[in-house]
Amino acid sequence: MKALLLDDERPVLESLQGKLNLFCPEVEVVAACQSVDEAITILNEEDIDLLFLDVNLNGESGFDLLEKAKGTDFPSLIFTTAHDEFAIQAIKHAALDYLLKPIDAEDLVKAVRKAGARISLEQAAVAEIASKGAPKKLVIPTTEGMHILNVSEIVRCESSSNYTQFFLKNKTSVLASKTMKEYETLLRPAGFERVHKSHLVNLEMISRYVSADGGYLLLTEGSTVPVSNRKKEILVQHLKRL
Incomplete structure (x- = not known):
């Protein structure tokens, strides 16, 4: 420990x-x-x-x-x-x-x-x-009720206090009333990686890794996500396997 x-x-x-x-x-x-x-x-x-x-x-x-x-x-x-x-x-x-x-x-x-x-x-x-394999859908509790998301449509997740913001391919977002840690466990088998304390990324949505400015990812829908120092080596290994 x-x-x-x-x-x-x-x-x-x-x-x-x-x-x-x-x-x-x-x-x-x-x-x-x-x-x-x-x-x-x-x-x-x-x-x-x-x-x-x-x-x-x-x-x-x-x-x-x-x-x-x-x-x-x-x-x-x-x-x-x-x-x-x-x-x-x-x-x-x-x-x-x-x-x-x-x-x-x-x-x-x-x-x-x-x-x-x-x-x-x-x-x-x-x-x-x-052991149950990658989920195809997620049921997301929000302040308005429940949203059902196709996992393949999720670009990234961002921690927001005790909530998690889901950013989707169609450039909309959903705010879930659960912490990132819970979703990381569910989504990791589906090809998601925690690249920063506040960011969980769908590896299939990465367009480019830029080493300048401390290191960040450019995603397919145009957003950028920082990569923490301790996650860089793990991320590079994942990208090599894509």
């Missing part, structure tokens, strides 16, 4: 990382950050499975990160704090666990095991969906 740590106190970060190394060898600490903006940068660049999030961050809050990163598929979330009055708020944000400082090693191990169990369930669900 890849983990990101966020706490404004360096000694606390070092202590938590040391305990993870000692008691939870299955966890790889990708980064230990001291600010919300630094953590958001890592979340946009890396595939993080587990986020340890302090509540009080020297004028900021761990909840600020959750607000700023709306639309991002969040990893399993474990709050760490010296105070217990934020527990209800943490639960509302679907926190996997809530650890009080100083963090007890046994509690830490239990929290990591919970995260591992959740990831295993998600992987099993993805494998089951993939």
Whole structure:
């Protein structure tokens, strides 16, 4: 499991990382950050499975990160704090666990095991969906009701807060009231690839990959989509197989 740590106190970060190394060898600490903006940068660049999030961050809050990163598929979330009055708020944000400082090693191990169990369930669900083959149609829940889309007509999807915008060949769009992560699981067997945190693309709709300006895709209907650094190599391999 890849983990990101966020706490404004360096000694606390070092202590938590040391305990993870000692008691939870299955966890790889990708980064230990001291600010919300630094953590958001890592979340946009890396595939993080587990986020340890302090509540009080020297004028900021761990909840600020959750607000700023709306639309991002969040990893399993474990709050760490010296105070217990934020527990209800943490639960509302679907926190996997809530650890009080100083963090007890046994509690830490239990929290990591919970995260591992959740990831295993998600992987099993993805494998089951993939085994059923690529869908030909999607039923999209919207604020107006339900839309039925032919998968072959979908050019790309874009994350918009807790919604997903579908862009179609006929240059219309549909706003779905579900997150991108759910559709990525369904559409990957149909030849879709997540090329950026906010963008899922139908590989058949790619006209050109441009390496300038950080790298972006030109799609057949004329739109452009950025490609994140960590997705470039995967994308190139997919394009070679087309």
